[in-house]
Amino acid sequence: MSVAKVISTIHEQTENGISEVYLVACGGSLVDMYPSKYFLESEAQKVVTGLYTANEFVHALPKRLNKDSVVIVCSHGGNTPESVEAAKVAKQRGAHTIGLTHNKEAGLLKYTDHPFLYEWGADSDVKNNPMAIILELVVEILNVTEGYAHYEAFKNGIQKINGIIVEGKKLVGPRAKAFAEKYRSEELFYILSSGASFGHAYGFAICSLMEMQWLNAAPIHSGEYFHGPFEVTDKETPFILMMNEGRTRALDERALTFLNKYAAKVEVVDAKELGLNTIADEVVEFFNPVLFYSILCVYREELADIRNHPLETRRYMGKVAY
Numbered sequence: 001m002s003v004a005k006v007i008s009t010i011h012e013q014t015e016n017g018i019s020e021v022y023l024v025a026c027g028g029s030l031v032d033m034y035p036s037k038y039f040l041e042s043e044a045q046k047v048v049t050g051l052y053t054a055n056e057f058v059h060a061l062p063k064r065l066n067k068d069s070v071v072i073v074c075s076h077g078g079n080t081p082e083s084v085e086a087a088k089v090a091k092q093r094g095a096h097t098i099g100l101t102h103n104k105e106a107g108l109l110k111y112t113d114h115p116f117l118y119e120w121g122a123d124s125d126v127k128n129n130p131m132a133i134i135l136e137l138v139v140e141i142l143n144v145t146e147g148y149a150h151y152e153a154f155k156n157g158i159q160k161i162n163g164i165i166v167e168g169k170k171l172v173g174p175r176a177k178a179f180a181e182k183y184r185s186e187e188l189f190y191i192l193s194s195g196a197s198f199g200h201a202y203g204f205a206i207c208s209l210m211e212m213q214w215l216n217a218a219p220i221h222s223g224e225y226f227h228g229p230f231e232v233t234d235k236e237t238p239f240i241l242m243m244n245e246g247r248t249r250a251l252d253e254r255a256l257t258f259l260n261k262y263a264a265k266v267e268v269v270d271a272k273e274l275g276l277n278t279i280a281d282e283v284v285e286f287f288n289p290v291l292f293y294s295i296l297c298v299y300r301e302e303l304a305d306i307r308n309h310p311l312e313t314r315r316y317m318g319k320v321a322y
């Protein structure tokens with residue numbers, strides 16, 4: 001079933017229209033949901049949104065959850081116990097569950113009213129990857145519940161984003177190599193961004209650097225940088241700044257101005273330079289994280305290569321009990 005059909009079907013089944021959207025997952029899958037939380041919190045006047053790591057959803061279930069709620073659960077492998085349990089709990093409460101996974105045998109599907117088996121891999125069009133599908137789901141929810149004035153502009157952006165990424169990857173290829181060469185021996189990185197992309201600052205820190213490279217890392221919201229974190233700025237500490245297109249660019253620019261003055265190890269990934277501004281102004285900000293995820297994959301691959309630490313290497317995950 002298409003995204004639009006799934007949402008209209010759910011909407012017709014509700015008593016008073018969809019009232020809440022809960023976005024629930026773990027790790028990288030949770031990161032993919034952040035742009036949708038940002039979108040709904042920014043654009044919706046009535047629909048309430050919650051973003052939960054799955055185990056917190058299970059242990060601290062929101063009281064608002066009801067039969068007019070939509071719970072979107074994403075699990076790449078489809079069997080993360082916390083995520084499967086979250087879908088089960090949501091279903092028990094009578095909510096409408098949408099499950100996204102790359103595994104057609106996923107345990108998650110047992111508790112999913114509306115499944116999406118998505119594409120994955122470097123060759124897939126990003127509009128068929130979970131981050132874009134979840135964004136489309138929430139755009140559709142907003143459109144059926146309250147109406148969304150920039151619906152067509154958003155749809156247009158969805159058609160454009162993969163082409164922008166293909167060109168962007170070519171542009172950053174040599175830079176990512178130089179980045180890996182320069183930073184190969186660093187053990188700590190701070191990752192800055194804002195708006196819809198803050199989730200990806202968090203994701204690059206916890207998944208790409210901590211999980212996949214066993215490096216220390218922390219995300220910093222570009223706005224929050226001036227409210228504590230900037231005190232650690234010096235010429236030795238590396239910062240990666242993802243600069244957004246759209247309303248929160250001013251926050252990223254302010255951070256850049258300070259970093260240019262007081263830091264020396266600053267890597268900038270700029271959505272404007274990468275051509276994101278060909279997407280309409282009203283919706284462009286929601287596409288920043290889709291771009292940054294793919295572009296930062298080029299950086300992490302170069303880093304993994306030069307450090308001789310494959311991205312799949314794990315010490316604990318799938319090896320010990322936890």
Ligand SMILES: O=P(O)(O)OC[C@H]1O[C@](O)(CO)[C@@H](O)[C@@H]1O
Binds near residue numbers: 029078083207
């Ligand atoms: O998306 P899934 O399969 O539920 O996996 C969640 C897991 O995947 C990762 O995001 C990436 O390996 C882990 O952080 C997390 O434990």
